[in-house]
Amino acid sequence: MDVDRLMRDLTVDQLENIQQNLEKEMEGKRENLREMVGRRYRDVLEASSEVRHVCSLAEKLASDIANTRISYQSSHIRSGSRDEQKAGEHLYAINYLVSSIGSDGGEPLDDVVAFCMVEHLLKQLISNHSSAMIHKNARALTNRIVATRSELELQNSSTLVDISRSDWATNQLAAIALLQGKDIGQLLELYLEKRFEYIIRLIEDSATILNIVDEIKKTLSVVEELFVHGELIHAIHSVCNGQYRCELIREMCADQAYSFERTINEDLDRVWRYMREKLSGRGAGTLPSQLVGEKCAAWIEKTCAVTHKLVAEVCEYFDNLDQVIDLLQAITVSLKQDWPRIGSSRSVYDKLLQTAVVDKAKSICAPMADTATPSAMKETMATNVLQLLLRLCDLHSDKQNGAARFLARARLALALVHSESSLISTLLDKDSQRITSLNQRLRSIIEKNL
Structure with missing residues (x-):
């Protein structure tokens, strides 16, 4: 703003009016700025309050969890003898594993190993504990465990039909061997039987011949790798020797105390020992x-x-x-x-x-x-023979037109003329027109080249 020019051009009243307007405008801007700062300050206060509230809730939650752990551990230590504590751990493991077996995405071998562990723990509770309450709780789980075994056997057998990969077949057949105690020969018969059922199903579903041939090839490839090369029996031995780590058992022990995991591992070693003894008594070798x-x-x-x-x-x-x-x-x-x-x-x-x-x-x-009558075949043969003989008589373009070349053609024509006339006549179907045409062609070649 040019102040000197305004003072020269405007009156005092006009200048005072401009000054008043500017002061009002500045005051309005100051007020807006104060309101904005106030709003930002209130936002900061509210955010700080929320943060303090969340922090207090987190501290309270952490304190409650710590108190819960302390109270659980103290009550666990104070309640009952070591046998009762171990029985409680076994009951927890049985309930956890039974509820986890058969879940979507689980491996058949994982489910079977976990189930073998469940059966072992249940036998321990029923046979080696004197508490009436423990006996009652263990026997209450018997029907559920029997039903789980039936479901596993049915599931492993029914889903074997469409398995054509060696790694999947190894996993599932090893699970069947551990669960049902089948030897290697019975496993081979079971796999071939289920694959036959699968091919029957493909035929009923109007599959192509090439698809069926491909399934036959896949089946024989799996049999060769698992039963001839011994991959299946090697996998079963690896599991029974404790080299297989069951994911369900690992997840169960992940958030428990070390003493619980140690107890479960001891029981798992007993399960493997029992499996090895059962396997050694059922012809566990490879098949010829x-x-x-x-x-x-x-x-x-x-x-x-x-x-x-x-x-x-x-x-x-x-x-x-x-x-x-x-x-x-x-x-x-x-x-x-x-x-x-x-x-x-x-x-x-x-x-x-x-x-x-x-x-x-x-x-x-x-x-x-x-449709091919003898007369038509004779006609076709005679025509082809005539064309062959005429092609032999044709003079091909050749730059070497010496006497030797002409003499050779004349000799060829003479040989054809003096050959077995009855044979040529028969080959030409005794057609006088064909015979006359051929003779005229041969004589013209002889006259031309001699």
């Missing part, structure tokens, strides 16, 4: 390769017998030989690619197709043979 091969051969024959019906049904829809050949090529490629050593791919090929493809090919070719 010949026996595995015989069982797989019988399974292949049974599986291909039911799958052959699907092959026959598919062949009924073929209209030409190209479709039949495409099917054979696709099956051949699938059988040759990564086929396991156990089980013959040739045997699968023969038993799967049998005579269905050949019969279909014959039915497709039969109308073609009926």
Whole structure:
């Protein structure tokens, strides 16, 4: 603002009026600034109050948790003998594990190991404790544990049908072996039986032939790795030797006192000892390769017998030989690619197709043979022979037009003329027009080249 110019141009009253307006404006801005500062200050006070309130709640919660721990530990120490304390730990472990077994996303082997632990703890409570209350609580859990065993056996058996990976099959078959006490031979029979049921289901669901061949290949690959190479028995021995860490038991012990974990580990060692003794008495060795091969051969024959019906049904829809050949090529490629050593791919090929493809090919070719009459075949053959002889007589373009070349052509023509005339006549279907045309061509070549 140019003050000198305003003082020269304006009167005193006007200048006083401007000054008053400026003072009012400045006062309004000061008031707004004071209000803004006041609001910010109140916000800070409220935030500080909330922080203090949250801090006080956190301190109170921490104090309550500490008091709870102290009161629990003191009451735990004061109540009963060591046997009663151990029984309480066992009851807690049983309830925790039973409620966790069979949860979504759990491993079958985890569930079975946890269940074996539950059964061991229940036997300890029933047989080794004199308290009537402990007996009552333990027996009240019996029906629930029996039902849990039945559910585990059914679940492990029913979900085995669609397992075609060796690691998953190892986990589940090891769980079945520990839970039901099956030996390695029974596990092989169970796996092959369930995989046969799965292929039956695929056929009922209108699966393709190549899908079924692929499932046969996967099944034999799993059998080779688990039962021939001994991966399954190695996994079972590793579990029984305590090298397997059950996640359910680990999670249960994670937020408990060290004494609880030590008690559980001692009981778990007893479970492993019992498992080893039971395993050693049930033929826990590997199966002979010949026996595995015989069982797989019988399974292949049974599986291909039911799958052959699907092959026959598919062949009924073929209209030409190209479709039949495409099917054979696709099956051949699938059988040759990564086929396991156990089980013959040739045997699968023969038993799967049998005579269905050949019969279909014959039915497709039969109308073609009926339409091809002998006279038509003779006509076609005579035409082809005439074209062949005429091509032999053609003079091809060649820069070397010497006497030797002409002499060679003349000799060829003479040889054809003096050859077995009856044979050429028969090949030309005794057609006078064809014979005359050929003779004229040969004579013209002889005259031209001699």
